[in-house]
Amino acid sequence: MEETQAATPLLGAAIRHEWALDWNYLTVNHGSFGATPKVVLxxxxxxxxxxxxxxxxxxxxxxxxxxxxxxxxxxxxxxxxxxxxxxxxxxxxxxxxxxxxxxxxxxxxxxxxxxxxxxxxxxxxxxxxxxxxxxxxxxxxxxxxxxxxxxxxxxxxxxxxxxxxxxxxxxxxxxxxxxxxxxxxxxxxxxxxxxxxxxxxxxxxxxxxxxxxxxxxxxxxxxxxxxxxxxxxxxxxxxxxxxxxxxxxxxxxxxxxxxxxxxxxxxxxxxxxxxxxxxxxHHRLGGAALRARNAALAAEGAALVAGRLGTETGSGNELAGAMGLVRLPLTGAATAERALALRGHMLDANTDVPLHVQEGAVWLRLSAQAYNEVGDYEKLAGIVADVLATHG
The missing domain is CATH 3.40.640.10 (Type I PLP-dependent aspartate aminotransferase-like (Major domain))
Structure with missing residues (x-):
């Protein structure tokens, strides 16, 4: 199995120039569609x-x-x-x-x-x-x-x-x-x-x-x-x-x-x-070291957002990877229609995170990729708090 031995380079904002992403938009949903680097394009x-x-x-x-x-x-x-x-x-x-x-x-x-x-x-x-x-x-x-x-x-x-x-x-x-x-x-x-x-x-x-x-x-x-x-x-x-x-x-x-x-x-x-x-x-960014870094960042990001919202994370154990879950602190029915509407409001606020109904609650799924850093999840926490205050 092919694996890199390279050291992990500087990540986060330091390498965002590698992508064609619009950085005025908060990208914390790599899991849905990915993001292809310029060199690959x-x-x-x-x-x-x-x-x-x-x-x-x-x-x-x-x-x-x-x-x-x-x-x-x-x-x-x-x-x-x-x-x-x-x-x-x-x-x-x-x-x-x-x-x-x-x-x-x-x-x-x-x-x-x-x-x-x-x-x-x-x-x-x-x-x-x-x-x-x-x-x-x-x-x-x-x-x-x-x-x-x-x-x-x-x-x-x-x-x-x-x-x-x-x-x-x-x-x-x-x-x-x-x-x-x-x-x-x-x-x-x-x-x-x-x-x-x-x-x-x-x-x-x-x-x-x-x-x-x-x-x-x-x-x-x-x-x-x-x-x-x-x-x-x-x-x-x-x-x-x-x-x-x-x-x-x-x-x-x-x-x-x-x-x-x-x-x-x-x-x-x-x-x-x-x-x-x-x-x-992938190898240039560290390979296995990158994968471990992303998993750790996703856990940190999920904990940060959950703490800001006064709620809980999901799957924070050996089954966690480079995506994290946060339960939205909602009252009333947790329906797919409600989750879809809230996601639309987050899109209006220049970010996107999948919202899924599981076991009677709406859960937010965030992602961590090489271009992300802790500050992204601080911004996400603020956006989610504002959306819930207005539309929750």
Missing amino acids: AAQDEWRRQLEAQPSRFMRRILPDALRDAAARLGRFVGAEGTDLAFVENATVGCNAVLRSLRLAPGDEIVVLTHVYGAVRNTVRYVTERAGARMVEVAIPFPRPDSDAIVANLASALTSCTRIAVLDHITSSSALVLPIARMIEACHAAGVPTLVDGAHGPGQVTLDVTALGVDWYVGNCHKWLMAPKGCAFLYARPDRREDLHPVTISHGYGKGFLAEFDWTGTWDPSAYLAVTAAIDF
């Missing part, structure tokens, strides 16, 4: 220049090897062979490819977590409803999650009818870094294959998909690895590829995993090819 532009210089030559002569070279480099970063990886636009597309390739029968079950990402939940609904199968949800204790309880709840939900378990590596709504290795082990002990939605994994946590033993893993590169938008991967273990097909069937149908996924029709491949520049940038 420049690499993407160079690939686009080569493409447009002679599209036919590029697509036929340059792209096939360039795509596989990029996959090989990404594979080293996530602990896999390049031939184990196919590029996809985002983690949702990768999950769709796996789930819609399943041959379900009436009575079959797909296990998901209660904190499953909404788009993936809908995909599971789609494939189960069409087949007469059903979705089974595993409870995640919250706001004080416990690894042992999570694994036990998962194991107890697996039956002879379970065809696959869809597991989040890092939950979107609650920012939990789940004990994914133990969860995969529990599923395999019951003879159940696993699809891990690692949308927030690459670049936020150390990743070795081969060591995990997972059947399928999907990960976004445009979030925490900071590749261009629309860059993700699907890892498929060699024995789990025979019936796996992309969402779009094209000329490679029936010719194998890479033939099917590497070409699904004309598209701009520059985001995929620029992933190597994103990996270089």
Whole structure:
């Protein structure tokens, strides 16, 4: 697995010039869409220049090897062979490819977590409803999650009818870094294959998909690895590829995993090819040291905001990563509509933070990336306090 030995450089405001972000806007929501550095955008532009210089030559002569070279480099970063990886636009597309390739029968079950990402939940609904199968949800204790309880709840939900378990590596709504290795082990002990939605994994946590033993893993590169938008991967273990097909069937149908996924029709491949520049940038900022720094900053930021609001943080234990949770001190009903309205008011105040309803409360999710520093969360606390005073 590729890892940097470089020392962590000055971060926070000292390196904000590396991004094209508008710094009049408080950016503390890296987790939703990422933020691509200028040097990575420049690499993407160079690939686009080569493409447009002679599209036919590029697509036929340059792209096939360039795509596989990029996959090989990404594979080293996530602990896999390049031939184990196919590029996809985002983690949702990768999950769709796996789930819609399943041959379900009436009575079959797909296990998901209660904190499953909404788009993936809908995909599971789609494939189960069409087949007469059903979705089974595993409870995640919250706001004080416990690894042992999570694994036990998962194991107890697996039956002879379970065809696959869809597991989040890092939950979107609650920012939990789940004990994914133990969860995969529990599923395999019951003879159940696993699809891990690692949308927030690459670049936020150390990743070795081969060591995990997972059947399928999907990960976004445009979030925490900071590749261009629309860059993700699907890892498929060699024995789990025979019936796996992309969402779009094209000329490679029936010719194998890479033939099917590497070409699904004309598209701009520059985001995929620029992933190597994103990996270089991640290493330049410290790699593992950066990831540890971001996790510590997220915890500090969440504690600061919670203290200012007189409330509590969530998941402040070994399941915490580079995103933090703060419960909003609201009275009255905690509804999705109310959360959406409050988020709109925060957008009006020049910041954005996801607000999710969990266990009868509205929780704010903040992120910490290389360009953030403690002062950002002091500003966030002030904005949230003002919004709640006016609209809460």
